[in-house]
Amino acid sequence: MAQDMTLLWGSGSPPCWRVMIALEEKNLQGYNQKLLSFEKMEHKSQEVLDINPRGQLPTFKHGDITVNESYAACFYLESQFKSQGNKLIPDSPAEQALMYQRMFEGLTFYEKLIAVVYYDWFVPEGEKHDSALQRNKEVLGTELKLWEGYLQKDGTCFHQSRSGGCGGCYKYRLLSQSTFTLHSHHRPSTQPLPGAALHSDTMAKDMTLLWGSGSPPCWRVMIALEEKNLQGYNKKLLSFEKMEHKSPEVMSMNPRGQLPSFKHGNSVLNESYGACMYLESQFKSQGNKLIPDCPVEQAQMYQRMFEGLTLSQKTGDVIYYNWKVPEGERHDSAVKRNKESLSAELKLWEGYLQKASGSFLAGKTFSLADVTVYPSIAYLFQFGLSEERYPKLTAYYNSLKDRPSIKTTRPPTWLESPQGQSILKDI
DSSP states (O other): OGGGEEEEEETTOHHHHHHHHHHHHTTOTTOEEEEEOTTTTGGGSHHHHTTOTTOOSOEEEETTEEOOSHHHHHHHHHHHTTTSSSOOSOSSHHHHHHHHHHHHHHHHHHHHHHHHHTHHHHSOGGGOOHHHHHHHHHHHHHHHHHHHHHHHHHOOOSSOOTTSSOHHHHHHHHHSSSSOOOOOOSSOTTSOOTTTTSOHHHHHTTEEEEEETTOHHHHHHHHHHHHTTOTTOEEEEEOTTTTGGGSHHHHTTOTTOOSOEEEETTEEEOSHHHHHHHHHHHTTTSSSOOSOSSHHHHHHHHHHHHHHHHHHHHHHHHHTHHHHSOGGGOOHHHHHHHHHHHHHHHHHHHHHHHHOSSSBTTBSSOOHHHHHHHHHHHHHHHTTOOTTTOHHHHHHHHHTTTSHHHHHHSOHHHHHSTTOOOTTTTO
16 A cells, blocks of 8 residues: 555655654555755755645655645545554544644644744845744744643643543644644543434534634634534624633633634634534534545545645735734835735635536535635635636635525625725735
C-alpha cells in the first residue's frame, strides 16, 4: 500500500512532520519520499507545482489521489486505514470532542507562533513596526498560557487511555503544530452518547449554541445541525456590536471569548470545524451523510475543507485590515498585497470549480466541504465580490442558496441588508 504513496517534504516543517507521523502510526512505512530544500526554493519547482498549485510542502499523493493540506492528509490516512496500525480517533464521544477541539485550536496556536517567528520574513522592511512585533509576542504569550492551562486542567495522555490505546493522544499530536497531547477526560470512554437511541429533538435538547449573526463559523455549525436533523437545540443569538461574545456567559464556555460556543452535554466544541466533524461522527446514521465513502471524493472533501481555512484567512486580511491594524501601522502597500493575495486565491477556487466533477466541492454529493466552505464563499459575495468576474464561484453560491439547511440558517442580518458592503467589489 505504502509503495503507491509519494510524499514531497521539507525538513523543519510541522505540516510535513505531522503527515510523516501519521504514516508511521498507520504502519505505512516504505512510501516514496523526497526531501526538498526551502532555502533553494525547491517547493516552488515544477515538480511540486504539478501536484500542488500553491507551491507548498507537504505534497502527498496516494495513487491518483492528491491531498496537500497536512490536516487533510492525516484525516484521509486514518479514514482509509482505520484497521491498520494505531487507532488515531478515540471512540469515546467526550475524548473525540476534545480531540477535535484541540486540533483546530492548534491552528490558531501555529498562526500566532508564525506571526512572531517569521515576522521579519513576512513583513517588508518599510512596513515593520516594533509595536506590531511586541503585540504579536503578547498575543502568543496569551495563547501559550491557554495551552498551559489546558494541560494543567486535563493532564497529558502519553499513557494508555481508558479506551485501551493512545489513539487520541497521537491524533492530537500529529495534527496540532506542537507536541502537545490529547488529554484524558473525566467522562468514561464506555459511556454512550447521551440520547443516542432517542428522537432527534430529544438529543438536540442536550445541545446549546451561542452564536452571532453574519459569522461564517457560526453559520457552518448551524448548517451541520440542520443537515443532521438536530433541530430543537438551545440557541441564543448574541451581538458582536454589544461585545456580548466577551460576556461571562460566553467566557465560561469559551475562554477565547469567541463565537460560536457549542456544548453537547458536558462536551464543549468552540472550533466550528471541530463541531461539524464531531456532529457527523456522532450522528452518522442520522440526517444527511456528510462524508462520502468514495476515497477520491473523501480526499477531495478533506482537501477543500482545509483550503477553505486559507480562503477565510485571506478574506479576513482584506475585510478587517483597518480593524486589525492600528492606524499608525497601516500601509497602502500592505492593503494592495492583501488584495492581490485574495485575488490569486479566488482564481484557484474558480479553477477548482471549473474542473469539478459534480455540483459540490467534493464531487456529486453535498459534504462537510460544502458545510464548512459555503459560508465563507457567501461571505465574499455579501461584501461585494463581483459575480461577473467569478462566474463559477457565483454559480456554486447561487446553486446552494435554497438548500433547506442553508436557507433556514442564513444570517438574519444579511436578510435585513441583502446587498451587504462593497469592500471586495474591485477584487
